[in-house]
Amino acid sequence: MNVIGIHDGFVSTAALAMDGRLVGMASEERFTRVKNQGGFPNNTIRWLLDKFSPPKIDFVSLAGKFPPIASPDYYRHGRHRIYDALAGGIPSAFQRSHVFRSIINGCCARTIRQRIATTAAALGNFGISAPIAAYDHHTCHALAALHTDPSYTPEERAIIISIDGSGDLLSGGVWETQKHQLRQLAAFSSFDSLGILYSRTTLLMGMKPHEHEYKIMGLAPYASAALAQRSASVFRSYFTLRDGLFPVNRSGAWGGRMVKRLHRDLFLHRFDSIAAGLQTVFEELYVNLIANWRDHTGVSHVIVTGGCAMNVKANMLLAERLGGKASVFVMPSGGDESIALGAAMAGIPSGDISTRPAMAHLYTGPSYTDEQCFAALNAFPGRLRWDRPERLEVTAAQMLAEGKIIARCVGNMEWGARALGNRSILADPSRIDTVTRINRVIKQRDFWMPFAPSVLSERASDYFLPLPALSATPYMTTGFRSTDLARKHLVAALHQADHTGRPQFVSEHANPPYYALIKEFERVTGIGAVLNTSFNLHGKPIVNTPTDALETLLNSDLDGLMLGPYIVTRRD
Template identity: 45%
Template sequence: GLDGVPVSRFHHHSNHAASAYYGLRKNWHEPHLLFTLDGGGDDACAQVHLAENGTLRLLAATPTGHSLGNIYAAATHMLGMRPHEHEYKMMGLAPYADPEQAGLQAKVFARYLDLDPADPLRFRRTIPERTSAMLPRLLRDFRLVRFDLVAAGLQRFTEDLVLRWIAGAVEKTGVRKVLAAGGVFMNVKANQRIASWPGLEYFDVFPSCGDETLPFGAVWQCHVRQGGALSDIRFDDLYLGPEAGTDLSDARARYGRVVEFQELDDPELRTAELLAQGHIVARCSGRMEFGARALGNRSILADPSKPSVVQTINRLIKQRDFWMPFAPAVLGERACEYVHVPATLPQPRISPHMMHAFDTTERRADLTAAVHPADATARVQTVWKELNPSFHRLIEAFGRLTGRGVLLNTSFNLHGYPIVSGACDAIEVLLKSGLDDLVVDRWLIRKRGAREAGGPPSAPSVSGLSGQR
């Protein structure tokens, strides 16, 4: 047990705030505002902190029961999706709706929750029941409203309310450097609205900022409380998981009869060549990403200039909802060719963890399969040589072959299942899907008897897909 082991306890929202501040602050000496927002934790669903010289000071807290996160989750549930998991589908659905009609539905949501008139750094519900118990009200109020209008109204309401909250705190404190964490800030379209607001000087969101990253804030707070130097706190990336090849020997023994292994002299170049030829390639390389985003090491990759790959990927493996877009991974040094970057975002490392959405430039045809078809935005991962040298080298090689420094990147998993971890997981997905090309570190792995280059993709295994959700 933990008898005799010293235990330090920190508030749920202070952990969110600390993860953003210690991980993303622009510098130590200037003040930053920290916003945390989620369904609830440790008696609060939102907090605002002021941070300076390594110290956090609480300015305002919203108690549970007044939660924007609760409302978003309840609306997700109302439309038949899983709350606390499928909110991103609501966000992806919203741009398809008529903007004028979306505004009308946003006004309905605005009747439930607003800023507290006594303290605009807090939220206050305007209905009698707690926000966690409002599903019956939503079912009544939206009974005859089309599903896309519900999603669009909810998204508009969310963006407007969060931006007003942040703007009020900036006006009250005069601090224009803002950092954010908590599950609501996984909403990249809301983040895009915030980053584009001219009242900010600096803005960023901690990666995978749901409760899975609370330990980052707890560890950093403990370090500071125990007298640790601020200069010792450093956050670079989320490649924190196991190496892809840890179980490679086991995979060769277990699957050698059904797949063939070809060792590659240059795996990044060979992968780029396959992608340039129109192949869809699964990549399991290096350390696994921590958190909600696939960042190139456990990814399915494709040429995003070909719109047909969306249907192919969905048919072969992903089976995503028809309205959901894929995302692009772009060479960091070429990001401005493809998207408009707000001046508030950290430079030069803009969105290395897919926490922001962007308007695309006139070169959007180069990444059309990874752009939202309704509003031409993209949830971009910028790839930097110093953070992920092998993935950067792969996209660079693809760029030399095609002139396009961008790939479609989606998580490497069967629909409804976790992202693969190592070689055995990766080969299981290869065998249970229509994928043909898998690269695990230096090995190109294919089903025995698979198609020759240029042939049609394999059909998915019916038995392998039967367990998917």
């Protein structure tokens, strides 16, 4: 059975499962070159059909029953503005009720039917006439997380917790799972959304919601404890936990009204104080909520997903809290880009996935042949030099050891928000001057934002204090406290204020060429890691094609590029 899963909202994505196994997945932004591209993922679906040539599409699964938000601009109009107004006049207890959601669902039944009809028309352009069904937004989050967890076994009883912004009138939920069957234990209303609190504070600080929350997290450690607590006291007055198990928004505000209230309550608070106060309270709520559900259910394995699960500092504290009680797996890219995968899994008959293997890696996007790379090189006459070294990784490792900053566009593009080596900018992590150079003249991004290290898996304990609760850590999902050696070898790839790191632990079986590169760099320098940041310029999505990679090389201060089998540099 061949199933396409579609998320047509912000960071729209499509996934193809054939005979119960994911074969390809990518986000539309990588094809249109518009960061966080929303709307129907036409280009991604075309790529899936061309690449994998399924003889027939048997079923199409939509992630979410309501038409999703395709851009943050939508908050200025549409149903979010209506809900914003309702939130100020309807008792909060009623907004949390199943009755309220049933009324809204009933009023919007026609909208849901139109969504499926619109999807059918779009799929008709590809000759697809398969049945279509729409699945709950957060159930898709849960199924995607389950499918990416290599440590979960079907016989095991586990819980999946989704903590998000808003989708299908909810901000998250809790499921118990065993033998790949889900039983919902709880649902969190949109009015009580921890994600909305974080995104509206991001907007308050003049940044883009759904995109720049990571900047708030990165800024937080720079504030003093006193300043952090001053702002934290404001955020604590907004949210609490009921019975330790349900987030409760006691501010009476939501959406735009929340921004106005935050502006009033945080007037004259410093920007770093606001960031630190928000992060502190978010960590308290997030960790306590998940830990309390673990204690409430008594399970030995916890799976965490949703947009809020992208907060690596909170995940670090969660892993420390659960140590000795349960193992925890964090969905590799828990934002809405993941729900296309969950939708695809939802559309597969349960018997077809009962023995399914978890995804072994996230390299599910396009790859390009040597001939395609060569053709792209020749499309820029007189502007490039290139060589095809006999030992590509050896040459690249030597360049890194010499202090050069190079990019890597090799193999299948990774899916998700984080670059995992195949579409990455790499550098020597021991050179602190690298931070300024990448931020100013390559990435053109805010000075306080940290980079991440890609670390040989066998060197993990040399550089980071262990988190025994974590069941898998190859995807940069969790912060780690660093060792003294890391503060020497990896200084440029750690947070400059608190010296934590967000490592990708690289094993040979997951990505042999990338592992070989880092291993050669270790042989030359003694350092078992490289600095890794996404291969893109500020405001652009991560590169996809050889042409994307070459254009980025030509419009930045990169010293070189690994493109397929080639090493490429600019002509001066």
